[in-house]
Amino acid sequence: MRLAINGFGRIGRTILRQILALPQGSxxxxxxxxxxxxxxxxxxxFQYDSTFGPYQGQVETEQDTLVVDGLHIPFTHSDDLSRIDLAGVDVLLDCTGIARTSDVARRGVQAGARKVLISGPSPGAELTVVLxxxxxxxxxxxxxxxxxxxxNGLAPLVKMIHQIAGIDTAHMTTIHCYTNSQPMVDAPRGxxxxxxxxxxxxxxxxxxxxHLVNEVLPELAGRISGAAVRVPSASVSAVDLVVQLAQDCDEESTLGALRAAVDASPxxxxxxxxxxxxDLRARPESLxxxxPETRMTGSRQLRIFGWYDNEWGFSARMLDVARLMA
Incomplete structure (x- = not known):
């Protein structure tokens, strides 16, 4: 699979670290x-990362090339991807955060890439996919x-619960680390x-x-509400999900079925x-x-708490979905 990365920010750099960690012959x-x-x-x-620590290999530059452990990676600096020659690229990973319209989202294809995978929600995409x-x-x-x-953490979980016991309604709160959309000091934002x-x-x-769960799981559209609390932490976020099940359930058998389904999930x-x-930093799972935080109240209310590394886990899914696309 031949890849290119557009946008070398948090996700682009994390994807490169994961590619470099793969065994030869991947x-x-x-x-x-x-x-x-x-x-x-x-x-x-790339070499000095405040979240994941310094890269342990050798990082150098040569003219327009990033050299990591002897691997030469050509670098370009265009604000319009359609001007670059991407012939031979199976999947372009667009990690800029700006591919929100169809004309911007398609620039990779115009440059010669077969397909484009966008690292975030995008109205310009033909389809939103969650592994x-x-x-x-x-x-x-x-x-x-x-x-x-x-x-990526929520959708597979609610699909699993719905298959086990059915979901009547649910509410999710994500306790999310801060991101670049927030200022370091008070400053105007929308x-x-x-x-x-x-x-x-x-x-x-x-x-x-x-909204995205409604899109990828239309059978649950309108049943799940959600909110977020951004917290003063640099990495790793959490999902706190409370579900009203569609039928009376026994706690032991329900949690046992959920545990078995999770154990079988890649x-x-x-x-x-x-x-x-x-403790969850650099974990590759979606969730x-x-x-100890997952339990039932009565016969129909299920509370599930889960951790996710919102950068490392998401980057792992980018590579997984790119493999499917290629």
């Missing part, structure tokens, strides 16, 4: 990276959105709460996850340990359910 070849920032800046931010929820709908779609990090300093307060706000995990968020 079948992934990175043909090029495009980012408008200077190459020296990109190399520095474990609706990848069977992928078909031969050319412009695909990988949804959001929270949706969302007044998000205009406050991200590392100083817990900030109630919205999440796109419930993208979900379970822990019986009393972990905290920093790791916290067993």
């Amino acid at each position: 079948g992934i070849e990175l043909l090029c990276v495009n980012d408008i920032a200077p190459l020296q800046t990109c190399a520095y931010l 474990g929820a609706n990848e069977d709908q992928l078909g031969d779609a050319q412009i695909v959105s990988n949804a959001s990090c929270t949706t 969302d007044l709460a998000r205009s406050r300093a991200g590392a100083m307060s817990m900030v109630p706000t919205t999440t796109s996850a419930t 993208i979900l995990g379970w822990t019986d340990l009393p972990l905290v968020s920093s 790791v359910i916290a067993g």
Whole structure:
């Protein structure tokens, strides 16, 4: 599978770290990276990462090339991807966050890539795909959105619960680490709460996850509401889901069925340990359910709490979905 990365930010750099960690013969070849920032800046931010720590290999630059452990990765710096030659690229990973219209989303195809996978919600995509929820709908779609990090944790879980006991209604709160959409100090933003300093307060706000769950699981449309609280933490977020089941259920058998389904899933995990968020850094799962925090009240209310590394886990799903597309 021949890949290219457009946008060498948090997700683009994390994807490269994961590609480099794959064993030889994994079948992934990175043909090029495009980012408008200077190459020296990109190399520095790849080598020294405040969240995942320094890259343990050798990072150098040669003219327009990033060299990591002897691997030469050509670098371009165009703000319009359609001007770059991407012939031979199977899937372009668009990690810029700006591919929200069809004309921008299609620039990779115009440059010669066979397909484009967008690292976030995008109205410009033909289809939104979440692994474990609706990848069977992928078909031969050319412009695909990988949804959001929270949706990748939530959608497979609610599909699993719905198959086990049926969902009447549910509410999800994501306790989410701060991101670049929030300022370091108070500064104007469209969302007044998000205009406050991200590392100083817990900030109630919205999440796109419930809208995207409606899109990828239309059989549950209108049954799941959601909200977010941005918290002063740099990495690892959580999903707190409360479900009203469609039928009376026994706690032991319901949680047993859920645990068995999670154990059989390649993208979900379970822990019986009393972990905290920093323990989940760089975990590749879309969601790791916290067993001690998961329980039933009565015969129909189920509460599930799960952790997800919103950068590392999401980047792992980008590569998984790219394999399906290629």
